[in-house]
Amino acid sequence: MSSLLNSIDFQYVIGALVKIVVFWLLIMMIVAYTVYAERRVLAVIQNRLGPNRVGWQGLLQPFADLIKFIFKEDIIPLSVNKWLYLIAPVVVLVPAMMVLIVYPFGPENVPMPFGAEISSAINWLGSAIGFDWNIKIDTIDLHVTNFNIGLLYVFALTSLGVYGIVIAGWSSNSKYSLLGGLRSSAQMISYELALSLSVIAVVIQAGTLDLVKIVDQQSGAWFGFIPKWNILGLFPAGLIAFIVYLVSAIAETNRVPFDLPEAETELVAGFHTEYSALKFALFFMAEYVNMMTVSVLATSLFLGGWNGPFVSDFKWLGPVYFLLKVFFFLFLYIWIRGTLPRFRYDQLMNFGWKILLPTAIFNIVLASIIGIIFL
Amino acid sequence: MKEYLPILIVFIFVTGFAVTNIIASHLIGRRKNTRAKLMPYECGMDPVGSAHQRFSVKFYLVAMLFILFDIEAIFLVPWAVVFRELIQRLSRPFVFIEMMLFIGVLLVGYVYVWKKGLFEWNS
Numbered sequence: 001m002s003s004l005l006n007s008i009d010f011q012y013v014i015g016a017l018v019k020i021v022v023f024w025l026l027i028m029m030i031v032a033y034t035v036y037a038e039r040r041v042l043a044v045i046q047n048r049l050g051p052n053r054v055g056w057q058g059l060l061q062p063f064a065d066l067i068k069f070i071f072k073e074d075i076i077p078l079s080v081n082k083w084l085y086l087i088a089p090v091v092v093l094v095p096a097m098m099v100l101i102v103y104p105f106g107p108e109n110v111p112m113p114f115g116a117e118i119s120s121a122i123n124w125l126g127s128a129i130g131f132d133w134n135i136k137i138d139t140i141d142l143h144v145t146n147f148n149i150g151l152l153y154v155f156a157l158t159s160l161g162v163y164g165i166v167i168a169g170w171s172s173n174s175k176y177s178l179l180g181g182l183r184s185s186a187q188m189i190s191y192e193l194a195l196s197l198s199v200i201a202v203v204i205q206a207g208t209l210d211l212v213k214i215v216d217q218q219s220g221a222w223f224g225f226i227p228k229w230n231i232l233g234l235f236p237a238g239l240i241a242f243i244v245y246l247v248s249a250i251a252e253t254n255r256v257p258f259d260l261p262e263a264e265t266e267l268v269a270g271f272h273t274e275y276s277a278l279k280f281a282l283f284f285m286a287e288y289v290n291m292m293t294v295s296v297l298a299t300s301l302f303l304g305g306w307n308g309p310f311v312s313d314f315k316w317l318g319p320v321y322f323l324l325k326v327f328f329f330l331f332l333y334i335w336i337r338g339t340l341p342r343f344r345y346d347q348l349m350n351f352g353w354k355i356l357l358p359t360a361i362f363n364i365v366l367a368s369i370i371g372i373i374f375l
Numbered sequence: 376m377k378e379y380l381p382i383l384i385v386f387i388f389v390t391g392f393a394v395t396n397i398i399a400s401h402l403i404g405r406r407k408n409t410r411a412k413l414m415p416y417e418c419g420m421d422p423v424g425s426a427h428q429r430f431s432v433k434f435y436l437v438a439m440l441f442i443l444f445d446i447e448a449i450f451l452v453p454w455a456v457v458f459r460e461l462i463q464r465l466s467r468p469f470v471f472i473e474m475m476l477f478i479g480v481l482l483v484g485y486v487y488v489w490k491k492g493l494f495e496w497n498s
Contacts, residue, residue, distance in 0.1 A: 009377065009380075012377060012380070013380060013384065016380065016381040016384055017384055017388070020381065020384060020385050020388055021388070024388070024389075070399065070400070070403055070404070071403060071404060071405075072400075072404050073404050073405060073406055073407065074400045074401050074404040074406060075406075075408075075412060075413070076413075077413050077414060077415055078413040078414070079414070079415055079425075086397055089393065089396075089397065090390065090393040090394060090397065093389070093393045094386070094389050094390050094393055097385070097389040097392075098382070098385050098386055098389055100385065101381045101382065101385050144381050144385070145378045145379075145380075145381040145382075146378065147378045147379060152452065153382075170427075172415070172426075173415055173425065173426045173427065174415035174416055174417075174422070174426050175415075175417075175422070175426045176416065177415075177426070178426050178427070178430070179430075182430060182434050185434070185438075186433075186434050186437045186438070189437065189438060189441040189445075190437060190441065192441070192445070193441065193444045193445060193448060196445065196448045196449075197448050197451070200448075200451050200452065200455045203452060203455035203456055203458075204455045204458045204459075207456060207457070207458065207459045207460070208456060209452070209456060268416060268418070273416050274415060274416060277400040277404050278396045278397065278399060278400035278404075279396075279397060279400055281396070282393060282396055282397075345496060346495075346496035346497035349437075349494065349496045350494060350496065353489075353494045354489070354494055357444075357485075358485075361478060361481070361482065361485075364451065364478065365475065365478065368458070368470075368471055368474060368475075369471070371458060371462070372462060372467045372468070372470065372471050375458075375459060375462060
């Protein structure tokens with residue numbers, strides 16, 4: 001037993017667990033305040049006030065909502081397929097959140113504040129209960145893990161969410177849910193094609209699927225002032241890839257103007273019509289975590305991730321830049337929601353299959369031609 | 376292989392969180408069931424018939440097309456990863472033409488499906 005607790009692998013697992021919990025809490029906070037920001041910004045766009053009563057400027061609203069969700073009535077309609085109905089929110093949320101381990105928040109080997117004190121405290125605790133630990137946390141990597149198939153891992157997991165939506169739509173045994181589930185799954189798989197084809201232009205430039213390396217490779221500048229981001233690389237293939245990515249990512253997360261699965265004027269609430277209390281909250285969380293994932297990918301694939309001025313001198317600027325870029329995308333989501341009307345379903349499918357997909361394919365051809373000539 | 380271990384950890388952690396939420400919701404929320412409350416939602420009247428009815432075959436076709444095109448997209452990824460290495464080692468036109476043949480085959484299928492009218496949703 002003691003050899004297990006002393007082993008490096010065990011320390012690695014504990015370290016990973018601590019990081020997962022910290023990043024998870026951070027993401028939950030971002031999700032909660034994205035919801036709040038969405039309500040406030042939409043209110044401003046529509047010339048109203050929005051939630052401003054709970055706490056200063058309504059800043060405690062997410063917690064009030066959480067408490068309300070917990071104490072709401074848990075309704076399981078009689079006609080549902082009970083186990084599938086209960087499992088669907090889990091199937092949606094789990095893959096959405098599993099992606100967080102490859103989020104590249106910041107560079108590797110960042111100096112840890114109070115690193116020496118913390119590690120000596122842990123080692124002292126270890127010796128107090130009879131273990132001989134020699135843990136050093138002078139520097140930390142600002143991501144849980146990174147492996148050479150990082151990007152593929154993200155795509156594999158985010159596409160699993162479709163199963164949960166289909167299960168939710170079918171098992172609810174409600175017409176609105178079924179229609180919402182069908183529409184949603186057809187839409188998500190249609191736009192996923194363009195999504196996965198658009199990143200090829202980035203992979204050609206980076207030569208790896210490891211998210212940390214992709215961000216690393218975007219450091220520096222052309223001619224000393226144009227940032228070496230992938231959006232500007234292989235010009236104009238990178239830019240086209242970014243636009244295709246952004247459009248299909250918004251469709252992939254079922255947001256306005258592609259929010260037909262939840263079109264409230266026709267489908268009540270789409271696939272989660274029959275869900276209440278925390279079961280509904282899980283769907284809601286999954287949607288916002290997916291938005292976060294999409295923004296993280298857009299940031300680290302196209303906009304240089306944590307790169308920015310003075311990052312090499314002061315590494316803690318990295319996560320600041322990273323989060324600012326992510327917040328920009330989250331704001332863009334809200335802005336688009338406040339601005340654009342919803343597509344009709346045939347327009348949506350036409351756009352996905354007849355415009356976006358060919359654009360993505362021809363962009364690959366373009367990227368490889370430019371790559372052949374200039375790389 | 377150590378770097379893959381967090382996948383298992385985060386899976387257990389997140390599944391635990393989600394399942395706890397479902398159970399907590401069941402235990403904490405007060406329940407006062409009525410007949411109307413336990414029916415599937417319908418606006419203003421009782422729902423007519425089961426929801427499990429036949430739906431358009433188009434959805435199946437889209438799912439099948441997705442599988443075909445997604446597999447082809449996955450075949451593009453390894454080529455893109457080694458692209459820089461390949462153009463150093465092999466002749467550049469070769470790398471390009473090989474992939475264009477693949478994309479050309481993909482496009483033939485795509486045009487066929489288009490002509491067959493699979494993308495027409497307003498008919």
